[in-house]
Amino acid sequence: MPSAVPLVIIPPPTPTPEPEPETPEPETPEPETPEPETPTPTPTPTPTPPTPPSGDDTIGDIDDTGGGGQGTSPAVIGGVVRGTESNDSLAGSPGPDVISGLQGNDTLQGVGGDDLLFGNDDDDVLFGNEGNDVLDGGSGLDTLYGGKDNDSIEGANNPDLLYGNDGNDTVIGGEGRDTAYGGKGSDSLRGGSGDDSFLGDRGDDILWGDEGNDSLFGGDGEDLVFGNEGGDWLYGNAGGDTFFSGDGDDIVFGGDGDDIVDGGAGNDVLWGEAGKDIMAGGEGRDVFVIGAFSSPSGSSNGTNPAFVTTGGPDIADADIFTDFRQGEDLIGLSGDLKFEDLVIFQSTDTKAGSTIIRNGVSGDFLAVLPGVDSRTLGRSSFVIAPTVPGSATPLPLPTPTDSPTPTPTPTATPTPTPTASPTPTPTPTASPTPTPTASPTPTPTEPVPTFPTPTANPTPTFPTPTASPTPTASPTPILNQPPKAVNDNFTTVAGQQLTLNVLLNDTDAEQSALTVTTFSPASKGTLVPVGGGVFKYTPNQGFSGTDSFSYSISDGNGGTSQAVATIRVSSPPQLVINDGVVVAKSNPTQTITAADLLVTDPDNTPSEIVYTITKAPDATRGFVQRGTTFLNVGGKFTQDDINNNIVKYNLLATGGSDSFTFTASDGSATLEPISFSITVVDNIVDRSALPASSFTGSNLSDFILGGAGDDTLSGGDGNDIIDGSGGNDLEFGDAGNDSVVGAIGNDTLDGGLGNDTVDGQDGIDSLIGGLGNDLMFGGNDNDILLGGDNNDTIDGGTGNDSILGESGDDSILGGAGIDTLLGGIGDDSLDGGAGDDILDGGLGRNLLDGGINNDSISGGDNDDTILGGEGNDTGLGGSGSDYMLGEAGSDSLLGQAGDDTLDGGAGSDCLSGGFGNDLVLGGDDNDSLSGGAGNDILGGGNGSDLLTGDAGNDFFYYETPSEGVDVIADFNTNGSETDRFLFRSSNFAGLTNSGTTLDFTSFIVRNIGSSGDDISKQSVILFESKFDNAQAVNAVLKNQKGSSKAGAFFVYLNNTFNKYVLGFDPNVADDSLPAFDLAVLNSIPTVPGALSTVITASDFKFI
Incomplete structure (x- = not known):
C-alpha cells in the first residue's frame, strides 16, 4: 500500500509538536503551508473586521448614501445584500442578512444576527461575526472567519483557509488542499477531498480527514479523529482522544492523556505517547511504539524539549495493544530504549494471559499484550520506531560484550546484576524428513482383440427365373402436406415481460398437432420457451424498438415450416410537465398549454397520446372544455389538442382553487392517475417583457411573473405566486401562504410568514422558509436552504447542498450530491440520499439515514436512530440511548454516551459502544467490537470477529454455533469485572441456566x-x-x-x-x-x- 504523504513534515525527534505559528492575515486568501518546524498551526486570535462607520459605504460600485452603516441603495433590500462583478466590500445589518459577493475579490461582513454569506466567484474574505452564521466561500482561494456563536463554514472549491473562532462550529473544507482551525468550542471539522491540514484547537472536537493524505490535530480537549481514506497523519495533542485512522498507511500520535487508537486497514504506525493508551492496529502490518522521546508538548512554552516516556511505574500505566499479531505486527522502540533493556514475561495475576513488557532499567511497565505468549517475542518482533508509516528498520544486532542480565522476576525496581554473557548452546538443526519416492504407476496395456480368419466366399448359384405374370396397377398413395407457419407480430412496453404464442396463426392441412422444434434467440431481449408454442419475452433494460426471432414447426409426420416473430417494444408515455394553471378572477378562462401540461412518447405522435379525465373539477367552481365540448369523467383530449390551444379551464363566479385528475395513454401503456392543479388568484402581473425591475404585490393574492433580468419581487400580503423566471432574482413571499419559484439563475428566495412553497429550480440558490410549515426544493446546482421556524419539509435536489432545518420537526432530504444536513432544534428526519453526506441531528429525537455512498452521521442530543445505508459510513450516537445500524459497507459506529444499540449489518465494521450499557452486534462479515465503559452485550454475528468488552461486566453473545470463530480479547472473571458468555438456548441443544430444568x-x-x-x-x-x-x-x-x-x-x-x-x-x-x-x-x-x-x-x- 502507498505510504502516507503528510502535509506537514514532522521531525523524527518531535512526534507531537505544538508550536505557535502566526495567523495568516485575512486579506491574504492564499493559505500558507506551515513550516516544518511548526507543524501544529495554533492560530492567534482572529482579527475583528472593522465596524462599518456611519455614513457612506461602498457596496460594489454603488455609493450607499443612507448613513448609519446601512444604506438605501438597491443593492441592499430587505436584509439581502448583493455585490457586483467588481471587488466589493459588503456589510450587513445588526439583524439577519443574506450577503452574496458574486464576482470579484470581495470582503463580506455579517455584523449581527444569523447571517448567510456567499463568496461566490474569485478570492473572497468572509467574516460571520456575531450570530449563528452560514459562510460559503464558493470558488476561488477564500478565507472564512466564523466569529462568535455557532457557525457553519464551508470552503467549497479550491484551497481555502477556514477559522471557526468562538462557539461550536461546523467547518467543511470541500474540494482542494484546505487549512482549517476550529478555535474555541467543540467543533466539527470535515476535510472533503484533497490533502488537508486541520486543527481542532480548544474543546472536544470531531475531525474527519475524508479523501486524501490529511494532517489532523485534535488540540486541547477529548477529541474524536477519523482519518478515513488515504495515508493520514493524526495527532491527539492534549486530552484523552479517540482515533479511527481508517484505510491507508497512517501514523497516529496520541499525545497527552489516555487515548484509544484504532489503526484500521493498512500498515500503520501507532504512537500512544503519554498516558495509558489502548491501541488496536487493525488489518495490515502495524507497528506499536513504546519508549522515550523528546517532545515540546511537555514544556510550558512549546519550544524546549521535555523528556516523555510511555508507560509508568504501575502496570495500570502501561499501554494495551489489543490485537498484536505475532509474525505480522511489530513493536517499535523509541529514544534510547533498546531490546536489551526489556523484561518480557507472562503475567499470571492482574493481566492473566497477557505478555508484559517492562523497562528493566527504569522499572516502568511499558505495554500489555493480551493473549500473546511471551515466549514468541524475540528480537525479530522489535524494530526502530518508524517516523513515517509503511516502513520499519530492524534492530541492530547487539555487540557481543558483557551485558546485564535482568532479574527473572520483575519487581518495582529491578536491579540487574552484570554477568558475563553466556555462550548460547547451538540449537541442533532438525534432520529433514526424507521424502519417499513415489512408486511409478504402471501403465495399463490395452488388450488387442483377436478376430477369426474369414473363409473364402462361396460362388453363388442363381436359379433360372420363371416368367412372372403382369402385375395389377396399385393406387397412388396420398402424400403428407407440410404445415404452414405464418409470421407473427407482437407488441409490449419497455421494461415489461410479454407472454406470446407463435402457433396461434399456424395451420396444418391434416390438422396434425404442431410443435415448435427449433428457434433462434432474440437479440434485444431474453426469450424463454414455456411449451406448446408459448414463449416469455423480456426486453433488455432501457431498450425500445423492434426485436425478432425465427422458429421452425413440425406436424410430427415429417412436415416442417419456418416463420419469423416480430416484437415491437414501445416506450411508455412520459409526463414531462405538470405545472398546473393560474387563473385570475378578472379573466376566468385560462388556456391549458404545453408549458402547463406535456406528455411525450417517441413512438407516438401528439394526436396518439390520449388524456382521459378520471375525476372532474368541482362543478360549483369551474369546468374543463375541449373546443365547445364540456369534459366530465371519461372525457378525452389529446396532446395535439393541448398543443393547438383548444383545451381550456373556465372559472365560475363562485369558484376557487381546484384540480382534476387524468390518465394518459399511447395505446400500449397508460400512466397512473395524476392530479392537475388549478390555482385562482385575484391578480396576474406579467413583467416578463420588462428589464430588471422591482415590484411589490397587493394585499390580495397575486401571481407575479418576472423577466429575464435580475428582478426584486415581493408578494405583500395574501397567498401569492412569484416566479422570477430568468436572471438572478430576489423574491420575498411576505405574509400569506405563498409559492416562490426561482426558475433560471442564482436566486435568493424568502417565503416569509405562512406555510410557503419555495422552489429554487436551476442555479445556485439561497432559500429561506421563514415562519410557518414550509415546503422547500433546492432544485439543481449547489443550494443553501434554511427551514426557519415550525415543521418544514426540505429537498436539496441535485448538487452539493447545505440544509439547516432550524427549529421545528423537520423532514430533510439531501438528494444527489455531497450534502450537509443539520437538523437543528426539534425531532427531525434527515436522509442524505446519494453522495458522501454529512448529517447532524442536533437537539431532539432524530431519524438519520445516510443513504448511498460514504456518509458521516451524528445523532446529537437525545435518543436518535441512525441508519448508515450503503457505503462505508461513520456514525456518532451522541448523548442519549441511540439505535445505530451500519447496513451495507464497512462502517465505523461509536455510541458515545447513553445505553446504545449498535448493529454493523453487512460489511467489516468497527463498532464501539462508548459509555453506558450497550448492545453491540457485528452482523455479517469480520467485525471489530468494543463495549466501552459499562455493562455491555457483544455479539459478533456471522464472521470471525474481534470482541473487546472493556470496562464493566460484559456478556459475549452467540446466536448460533456456526456463525464463526471470534477472538475475545479480554474475558475477565476475576477482580471487580466479571464477564459472561450468553447463548440462544434453542440453538445450543436446549441448554438452560443452572437451577432451571437441568x-x-x-x-x-x-x-x-x-x-x-x-x-x-x-x-x-x-x-x-x-x-x-x-x-x-x-x-x-x-x-x-x-x-x-x-x-x-x-x-x-x-x-x-x-x-x-x-x-x-x-x-x-x-x-x-x-x-x-x-x-x-x-x-x-x-x-x-x-x-x-x-x-x-x-x-x-x-x-
Whole structure:
C-alpha cells in the first residue's frame, strides 16, 4: 500500500509538536503551508473586521448614501445584500442578512444576527461575526472567519483557509488542499477531498480527514479523529482522544492523556505517547511504539524539549495493544530504549494471559499484550520506531560484550546484576524428513482383440427365373402436406415481460398437432420457451424498438415450416410537465398549454397520446372544455389538442382553487392517475417583457411573473405566486401562504410568514422558509436552504447542498450530491440520499439515514436512530440511548454516551459502544467490537470477529454455533469485572441456566479415554490438553467415559497458536456431526491450572 504523504513534515525527534505559528492575515486568501518546524498551526486570535462607520459605504460600485452603516441603495433590500462583478466590500445589518459577493475579490461582513454569506466567484474574505452564521466561500482561494456563536463554514472549491473562532462550529473544507482551525468550542471539522491540514484547537472536537493524505490535530480537549481514506497523519495533542485512522498507511500520535487508537486497514504506525493508551492496529502490518522521546508538548512554552516516556511505574500505566499479531505486527522502540533493556514475561495475576513488557532499567511497565505468549517475542518482533508509516528498520544486532542480565522476576525496581554473557548452546538443526519416492504407476496395456480368419466366399448359384405374370396397377398413395407457419407480430412496453404464442396463426392441412422444434434467440431481449408454442419475452433494460426471432414447426409426420416473430417494444408515455394553471378572477378562462401540461412518447405522435379525465373539477367552481365540448369523467383530449390551444379551464363566479385528475395513454401503456392543479388568484402581473425591475404585490393574492433580468419581487400580503423566471432574482413571499419559484439563475428566495412553497429550480440558490410549515426544493446546482421556524419539509435536489432545518420537526432530504444536513432544534428526519453526506441531528429525537455512498452521521442530543445505508459510513450516537445500524459497507459506529444499540449489518465494521450499557452486534462479515465503559452485550454475528468488552461486566453473545470463530480479547472473571458468555438456548441443544430444568455444571478432564474421567451430566468440559481443532476434541468426547447424546461446551488448548478455545458439540456421543469453535480466548493464561480459575459453569448464561 502507498505510504502516507503528510502535509506537514514532522521531525523524527518531535512526534507531537505544538508550536505557535502566526495567523495568516485575512486579506491574504492564499493559505500558507506551515513550516516544518511548526507543524501544529495554533492560530492567534482572529482579527475583528472593522465596524462599518456611519455614513457612506461602498457596496460594489454603488455609493450607499443612507448613513448609519446601512444604506438605501438597491443593492441592499430587505436584509439581502448583493455585490457586483467588481471587488466589493459588503456589510450587513445588526439583524439577519443574506450577503452574496458574486464576482470579484470581495470582503463580506455579517455584523449581527444569523447571517448567510456567499463568496461566490474569485478570492473572497468572509467574516460571520456575531450570530449563528452560514459562510460559503464558493470558488476561488477564500478565507472564512466564523466569529462568535455557532457557525457553519464551508470552503467549497479550491484551497481555502477556514477559522471557526468562538462557539461550536461546523467547518467543511470541500474540494482542494484546505487549512482549517476550529478555535474555541467543540467543533466539527470535515476535510472533503484533497490533502488537508486541520486543527481542532480548544474543546472536544470531531475531525474527519475524508479523501486524501490529511494532517489532523485534535488540540486541547477529548477529541474524536477519523482519518478515513488515504495515508493520514493524526495527532491527539492534549486530552484523552479517540482515533479511527481508517484505510491507508497512517501514523497516529496520541499525545497527552489516555487515548484509544484504532489503526484500521493498512500498515500503520501507532504512537500512544503519554498516558495509558489502548491501541488496536487493525488489518495490515502495524507497528506499536513504546519508549522515550523528546517532545515540546511537555514544556510550558512549546519550544524546549521535555523528556516523555510511555508507560509508568504501575502496570495500570502501561499501554494495551489489543490485537498484536505475532509474525505480522511489530513493536517499535523509541529514544534510547533498546531490546536489551526489556523484561518480557507472562503475567499470571492482574493481566492473566497477557505478555508484559517492562523497562528493566527504569522499572516502568511499558505495554500489555493480551493473549500473546511471551515466549514468541524475540528480537525479530522489535524494530526502530518508524517516523513515517509503511516502513520499519530492524534492530541492530547487539555487540557481543558483557551485558546485564535482568532479574527473572520483575519487581518495582529491578536491579540487574552484570554477568558475563553466556555462550548460547547451538540449537541442533532438525534432520529433514526424507521424502519417499513415489512408486511409478504402471501403465495399463490395452488388450488387442483377436478376430477369426474369414473363409473364402462361396460362388453363388442363381436359379433360372420363371416368367412372372403382369402385375395389377396399385393406387397412388396420398402424400403428407407440410404445415404452414405464418409470421407473427407482437407488441409490449419497455421494461415489461410479454407472454406470446407463435402457433396461434399456424395451420396444418391434416390438422396434425404442431410443435415448435427449433428457434433462434432474440437479440434485444431474453426469450424463454414455456411449451406448446408459448414463449416469455423480456426486453433488455432501457431498450425500445423492434426485436425478432425465427422458429421452425413440425406436424410430427415429417412436415416442417419456418416463420419469423416480430416484437415491437414501445416506450411508455412520459409526463414531462405538470405545472398546473393560474387563473385570475378578472379573466376566468385560462388556456391549458404545453408549458402547463406535456406528455411525450417517441413512438407516438401528439394526436396518439390520449388524456382521459378520471375525476372532474368541482362543478360549483369551474369546468374543463375541449373546443365547445364540456369534459366530465371519461372525457378525452389529446396532446395535439393541448398543443393547438383548444383545451381550456373556465372559472365560475363562485369558484376557487381546484384540480382534476387524468390518465394518459399511447395505446400500449397508460400512466397512473395524476392530479392537475388549478390555482385562482385575484391578480396576474406579467413583467416578463420588462428589464430588471422591482415590484411589490397587493394585499390580495397575486401571481407575479418576472423577466429575464435580475428582478426584486415581493408578494405583500395574501397567498401569492412569484416566479422570477430568468436572471438572478430576489423574491420575498411576505405574509400569506405563498409559492416562490426561482426558475433560471442564482436566486435568493424568502417565503416569509405562512406555510410557503419555495422552489429554487436551476442555479445556485439561497432559500429561506421563514415562519410557518414550509415546503422547500433546492432544485439543481449547489443550494443553501434554511427551514426557519415550525415543521418544514426540505429537498436539496441535485448538487452539493447545505440544509439547516432550524427549529421545528423537520423532514430533510439531501438528494444527489455531497450534502450537509443539520437538523437543528426539534425531532427531525434527515436522509442524505446519494453522495458522501454529512448529517447532524442536533437537539431532539432524530431519524438519520445516510443513504448511498460514504456518509458521516451524528445523532446529537437525545435518543436518535441512525441508519448508515450503503457505503462505508461513520456514525456518532451522541448523548442519549441511540439505535445505530451500519447496513451495507464497512462502517465505523461509536455510541458515545447513553445505553446504545449498535448493529454493523453487512460489511467489516468497527463498532464501539462508548459509555453506558450497550448492545453491540457485528452482523455479517469480520467485525471489530468494543463495549466501552459499562455493562455491555457483544455479539459478533456471522464472521470471525474481534470482541473487546472493556470496562464493566460484559456478556459475549452467540446466536448460533456456526456463525464463526471470534477472538475475545479480554474475558475477565476475576477482580471487580466479571464477564459472561450468553447463548440462544434453542440453538445450543436446549441448554438452560443452572437451577432451571437441568443443572449446568463444568468439569476438568485430566484423564482422557473410555476408562478416564467421567463426563456424564457435564455441560462444560475443560481440557488443559492440546488439540489441533474442534473435530479432534469431538473425536475424544465420543470415546470419553460418560459420553452421551447431550450437547456440551468444551474448552481446549489449540495446538497451532497456543490459545484456549471455546467450542460446542451438539451431540457428544456422535463425532459424525461437526463440533464448532466459537471463540479464541486471548486473555486466559496457558500456564497449568489457570483454566479452572477462569472458566466455570457460572460463566455460561442462556436466553
